[in-house]
Amino acid sequence: MTAVNLQDQIPNNVDLGGNRALQRALEHWQPRFLEWWQELGPAGFQAADVYLRTATSVDAKGWATYGTVKMPDYRWGILLADRTPDRKIGFGDHFGEDVWQEVPGEHRAALRNLIVTQGDTEPASVEQQRLLGRTCPSLYDLRNLFQVNVEEARHLWAMVYLLHAYFGRDGREEAEELLHRHSGDPNNPRILATFNEPVRDWLSFYMFTYFTDRDGKYQLKCLAESAFDPLARSTRFMLTEEAHHMFVGDSGISRVIRRAMEMMKELGTDDPQLLRQHGVVDLPLVQRYVNYWFTSSVDLFGSEASSNAASYFANGLKGRPDEPTFEDHVCKDTTYALELPDGKGGITTTEVPMRNAINEIVRQSYVKDCAVGVSRWNRVIKKAGVDFEITLPNRRFRRNIGAWAGVPTDPRGTPISADEFAARKDEWLPSESDRAYVLSLMQQVTEPGKIAGWIAPPERGINSLPVDYEYVKLH
Numbered sequence: 013m014t015a016v017n018l019q020d021q022i023p024n025n026v027d028l029g030g031n032r033a034l035q036r037a038l039e040h041w042q043p044r045f046l047e048w049w050q051e052l053g054p055a056g057f058q059a060a061d062v063y064l065r066t067a068t069s070v071d072a073k074g075w076a077t078y079g080t081v082k083m084p085d086y087r088w089g090i091l092l093a094d095r096t097p098d099r100k101i102g103f104g105d106h107f108g109e110d111v112w113q114e115v116p117g118e119h120r121a122a123l124r125n126l127i128v129t130q131g132d133t134e135p136a137s138v139e140q141q142r143l144l145g146r147t148c149p150s151l152y153d154l155r156n157l158f159q160v161n162v163e164e165a166r167h168l169w170a171m172v173y174l175l176h177a178y179f180g181r182d183g184r185e186e187a188e189e190l191l192h193r194h195s196g197d198p199n200n201p202r203i204l205a206t207f208n209e210p211v212r213d214w215l216s217f218y219m220f221t222y223f224t225d226r227d228g229k230y231q232l233k234c235l236a237e238s239a240f241d242p243l244a245r246s247t248r249f250m251l252t253e254e255a256h257h258m259f260v261g262d263s264g265i266s267r268v269i270r271r272a273m274e275m276m277k278e279l280g281t282d283d284p285q286l287l288r289q290h291g292v293v294d295l296p297l298v299q300r301y302v303n304y305w306f307t308s309s310v311d312l313f314g315s316e317a318s319s320n321a322a323s324y325f326a327n328g329l330k331g332r333p334d335e336p337t338f339e340d341h342v343c344k345d346t347t348y349a350l351e352l353p354d355g356k357g358g359i360t361t362t363e364v365p366m367r368n369a370i371n372e373i374v375r376q377s378y379v380k381d382c383a384v385g386v387s388r389w390n391r392v393i394k395k396a397g398v399d400f401e402i403t404l405p406n407r408r409f410r411r412n413i414g415a416w417a418g419v420p421t422d423p424r425g426t427p428i429s430a431d432e433f434a435a436r437k438d439e440w441l442p443s444e445s446d447r448a449y450v451l452s453l454m455q456q457v458t459e460p461g462k463i464a465g466w467i468a469p470p471e472r473g474i475n476s477l478p479v480d481y482e483y484v485k486l487h
């Protein structure tokens with residue numbers, strides 16, 4: 013196993029001390045990163061003591077250390093999963109050849125773009141979530157928010173390390189840009205649309221961590237197959253941290269639903285207006301938030317047919333999630349049936365070369381994975397004896413990217429007229445009044461063990477600590 017140096021100014025397991033030029037360059041970037049964190053990281057809590065886990069090893073059995081830390085003092089490290097000896101390229105034209113320890117010149121620009129795009133999402137999400145501390149429903153949730161935030165910042169470090177170590181001058185410039193683009197900045201926005209959408213309330217935060225962090229999981233899974241071994245190792249370790257982010261979303265939504273169930277039972281009604289008078293989130297409202305964040309995240313996989321995706325695959329830069337589980341890793345003479353709009357208000361099936369359909373193939377795996385939590389939430393509803401089912405909309409619904417962009421459909425994916433879509437929009441997507449209602453629920457609760465009225469308490473605390481532990485000490 014690679015030794016982790018925790019004493020260095022930048023903790024790492026990449027022998028940073030053995031490369032003085034690289035070490036200096038990253039130590040030069042570090043204060044700028046900290047400035048960014050102070051300015052655009054969690055607002056109002058930089059002096060608080062937070063119970064956080066820190067990645068301090070890449071050992072599958074114990075890779076994190078828990079302790080109380082002020083966020084600006086968090087030890088953001090550069091940690092790559094251990095090298096797999098004799099690892100071979102797992103897909104594309106170079107299938108079976110040795111993986112690369114350096115960047116091949118002909119793939120330099122494409123690899124840099126992939127790393128920059130991934131890297132850009134990490135600080136973006138911290139920026140999107142920066143004001144949420146002001147309205148946290150409990151100290152437990154506040155701590156989870158900060159855990160997600162510091163780890164997204166570590167993921168930024170992971171990508172910045174690759175840019176500095178393997179891409180020379182333009183890599184260093186790109187690393188600077190990652191701190192200059194800002195979520196929602198009209199002049200210099202983040203690269204992908206979803207990462208410019210504000211996350212103003214905690215229901216959106218749970219949806220984001222469930223749906224959008226899961227997009228992250230799938231992007232990382234694809235990059236973890238890359239022929240560029242340092243990228244594969246870096247993303248493999250990032251996936252270890254990612255699981256908790258999705259847990260925050262999954263369990264958060266579950267708790268919102270549990271609380272709604274309690275109130276429905278107490279009042280003996282499922283009338284949204286009545287439930288809102290009692291300060292809980294009605295299920296149709298949960299459904300509309302699901303529709304919104306799911307569709308926004310589904311767009312992140314890109315166009316159904318994509319020549320970029322095809323060349324990333326052909327060249328071994330970005331594979332499919334769990335590539336070893338596929339039978340054919342070359343996909344040269346095979347096709348995939350894409351469902352596309354027929355231009356006359358219907359759906360048509362078109363065969364495209366398999367490699368061109370990679371985005372859609374990855375999206376399908378993502379949609380399946382999303383459905384797992386949804387069925388868990390539905391079990392909570394069913395157990396309470398309530399007749400309501402949360403569903404994922406069809407992936408054709410409300411698309412802004414790809415063949416279905418701007419094609420109006422209902423949530424089942426059936427094409428409809430623009431007029432019908434406009435007329436029924438508020439039935440399917442959060443309306444102004446839905447959003448205003450959710451915002452009205454957002455009141456900060458910071459007394460240990462106390463919880464806001466719109467959400468049920470968690471089933472257990474962090475790292476075997478009790479639920480009412482003081483996870484964040486405010487000063």
Ligand SMILES: [Fe+2]
Nearest residue numbers: 134164167228
């Ligand atoms: Fe991340």
Ligand SMILES: [Fe+2]
Nearest residue numbers: 225228254257
């Ligand atoms: Fe994440």
